[in-house]
Every structure is written in C-alpha cells, then in structure tokens.
Amino acid sequence: MRDILRLFRRTLVSRLIRSVARQRQLPTLGKTLVIAPHPDDETFGCGGLIALKHARQIPVDLTFLTTGEASHNNCCQMNQAKLGEARRSQARAVAGILGVPDDHIHWLGMRDGSIPAKDSSEFNRAVDQLAQVMRQVMPDEIYCPHPLDCWPDHEAAVRIVLQATRVSGLPPSCGRFGGAGRSQVYFYLVWGWYGMQFRRLPKLGFSNVRQVDISSVLEAKLAAVNHYVGSHPPGCPNPYVGALPKGFLKPFMKPYEIFFESKGLG
Secondary structure, eight states: OHHHHHHHHHHHHHHHHHHHHHSSBBOOSSOEEEEEESHHHHHHHHHHHHHHHHTTTTOEEEEEEEOOTTTTTTOOOHHHHHHHHHHHHHHHHHHHTTTOGGGGGGEEEOTOOOOOOOOSSSHHHHHHHHHHHHHHOOOEEEEEEEESSSHHHHHHHHHHHHHHHHSSOOTTTTTTTTTTTTTTEEEOSHHHHOOOOOOGGSSGGGGEEEEEOOGGGHHHHHHHHHHHSOOOOOTTSOOTOOOTTTTGGGGGGGEEEEEEOOOOOO
C-alpha cells in the first residue's frame, strides 16, 4: 500500500509540474555552464539540454563537484578511489555522447556525501573554486540542482552555486538573461521527481517553471543515461552510479526537460 501511495504522489507531482511548464518554453540560447554534484546528475537533469545546445553549436561546460565515489558505500564497499576514477571515465564518455569535449569538463574534488554546508571554511573555498570556473567560462546560463531536490549534496550544492554567482564578478556583457551582470541561474530536479512531498510543492516556484523540448535529441540523452546505468563494478549487481529505486529513471526518459528560473528562489 505504501508503494502505491508513493507512486501516486510521484505521478501527481510530475503531472502538476508538467501542466504548468508546457505553457512556458525556455529559449536556451546562451553559453552554458551545467553544475552537477555527482556524475550522472548532469545527464538526468540536463542531458537533453546539453545535446540540444551542442546541436545548435552553443558552447557547454560541465562542472562536477565530486566524482561520486561514495555511491557504493552501502553496497559492495568498492574502493572509493577506484570507483571515483571509474565514474570520471564514465562522465567523460557521456560528455562525448552529448557533445561536450574533455577540455570543457571541470572537476572540483569535493567529497561525495560531504559537499560543504554554508558558513564554513570549506564552503568558502568551494565558492571560490566555482567562482573561478565561472570567470573562466563566462556563461550566459547556469544550471544546477533545485534547492528542494531531496538529496543533501544537491541542496548543499545549490547554495555554493548561488553564492559563487554573487562573488564571481561576471561583467555586464556576460549573463544577457540575468541581472546586475550575472548569469541567469536555472534549477533542475533529479531526486525531487522521486521524493518530493506535497507540503513542499508551494515552495518549488511554479511561476518560474520552464520547459525545453528535447525530442530532437532524445536518442542522445537515452544513450547517455544507458551508459551510466548499464555498467557495473566487478562482482556487483548495481551500476557504478549506485542502486537506484524502482521508477527513478522514468522522468528522465521524456521528450522534454523542466527547469525553474532562480529569480525569487534559493
């Protein structure tokens, strides 16, 4: 009974967000920086967007805060260093599928499961690292997890992103869609599609929800998703990305992606 209620909740949340988002298309015209707490988040949340930008010859950079080395801590106890390197290799291969070259990939080396919280020296260092990447890339659009994405590392990551945009000092010529000389930040959902509770829905920001039609590049996104979930460490039944709950992948197989403009949020 509990599983049926969870499925009903996820279906209702998805349909409600989709019904609003389909009325508001996101133009996706600008040079882009996608920020992912772990390898796979960029593909689940933005894989279609990335492939679409590539098809339109719009530059995209990827920044991974961690290597996702803790994905098997509750599984086969695979060595974290080896797992992190395997996931880096996966991310590079997936980036190639989506059209992002190796020299547009940035690794910040934070610890999986311990992305630093606000008001700590580690948080300030993380902000400085990311702000440096922003100054290097000079993006018009930045994509990162939603502040309510139902996973601690994701919710910590967005606080770093928002603070980094404030201190990055991007010039007015950058960020044509933003204000005060900053790039426009958009949020994506990963775990939020699976775990969002009804009581949190009003805080999602329905007035800011946008949709991107990715039907023309859906094949590339599905290939990227399958690359992540289709390979396993030796002797382990779970993929390198870790054990994913039943139904988790369903929102990422659609011919559209949904984003939330950060204005008034975060």
